[in-house]
Amino acid sequence: MQNEPLVTFNGVIKKFGGFVAVQKLDLEIHKGEFLAIMGSSGCGKTTTLRMLAGLDAPTEGEIRLSGKPINDLPTWQRDTPMVWQSLALFPFLNVIENVEFALKMRGVGAKERRSRAENWLERMQISEFATRNIAQLSGGQRQRVALARSLVVEPEILLLDEPLSALDANLKVRMQSVLQGLQQELGITFVYVTHSQSEAFSMADRVVIMSKGVVEQVGTAQEIYRAPKTRFVAEFLGSSNIFSGKCDGNGNLETAVGKLHLPKAGTTQRKGQSATIVILDTRAHLSVTQPKGDVDFVRANVIGEEFTGATATIYLEAEDGSELRVQKDHETLAALPINVGQSLYVSWQPNETHLIPDV
Ligand code: ATP
16 A cells, blocks of 8 residues: 555553553654654653664554564564664674674675675775774764664664764764765665754654653654644744743733733634743844834843854843743844843744644
8 A cells, every 4th residue: 555654653652660661652654754753861762763673562552564563573573773873883793794794694695795795885985994893993984884784684664773973063964964865865764763953853854752751743844843732842942932821812822921912823712721832033033122013022131142153042031030032143133232131122923923722
C-alpha cells in the first residue's frame, strides 16, 4: 500500500520498574523521511529509539516495521542499525574491517565485503584511512566510519542518537550537510535523536517534541516554530514571549501583564476559559515611548542582551516578573538605549500572535 508508514508505534509504553519512561506513544514514521526526536534530558528520546532498535522491549503496545509487528524480533534480525555519539567502533579492527564487520556477520563473502566496504569509504571520503586504527582518527573521521559501517548493509532505516554532539561547532555543521545529503541521496529513513534545536530544525522533514515521556507535538520545523501546540513547546523552543490567562469573552486575555488581545481566530474563546498567547521574539518591537495605535504592549526593564550574529536578543522583565524577549538587527538596536535597568515598551500587532487554547 502506498504511503503505508514504515514504522508505527501503537500505544507504546515503556516502564523501568515503576517509572514510566515513555507514555502511550502513537507515532508513524514514513518511508524516506528524516524525523528528528527532540526534548529535554530524560524525556524518553533514547528509550524510543532503543525500542525501535530492539535494545529495549516495550512494556505495552506494539511497534511495526513495514507493517509487521517487531516487538519480539531480536535486534540482529531487525535491520535497524543505530549510530551513537560514543560510536562503539571496534578498537581492535582497523577502519575497513570495522565497515566490513556487519557484512561478515551476515555471511557476505570476503570479496564482496571488501568491495562494498571500499565503496562506502570512498563515499564518505575516508578511503585514505582504510588501514588505520580507530584510535588514530579524528572525531569527524570516526563519525564517517560509524556511518559507513551502518550504511554498508543498506538498511531501510538508520537510527541516530546524538551522533554529532561530541564534535566541535564547525565539524558539526559539515557533518550535518553530509548526513542530510546522504539521507536525500539514499532515500533511507533517518530517525535522529538530538537535544539541539538547530540540528533538528535544519535537517529534519518532521520534528517530534517530547516531554516526560509524552509527545507534545509532531510537525515540520515551520509548523512547530510558528504554531506551538502547548506552552511546553513554546517554552522549550525559547524564542517567544508567552502569556497565559483567562479569556474575558470580548476577545481579550486577562494576564499578569494586563489585558492583551486574543488573535482574531481566538476571539470565540469563552469567558473564563484559560488560554496562552505566544509572540515570536522576531515579531515584537521595542520603543522608549508608549506605542500608539492598535497594538498590545507591556512595559519592562532590560535585564540582558545576547548577540546572535546579525541580530541580538534583548531580554526584559515586566513588573510582575514575566520575562520578555525581542530580537532585532544591530542597526535598530543602536537607536535605542539598551542598558540594564532601562525601562522600554515591548509591543506587537495582536494579529501576529499565536493562540494556544487550554485543552
Ligand atoms: P538524554 O537526552 O539525557 O539522553 P533521553 O530523553 O534520551 O535523555 P532516556 O534515555 O530515554 O532519555 O530516558 C528516559 C527516562 O528513563 C530517564 O528518566 C532515565 O533515567 C530512565 N531510564 C532510561 N533507561 C533506564 C533503565 N535502564 N533503567 C531505569 N531507568 C531508565
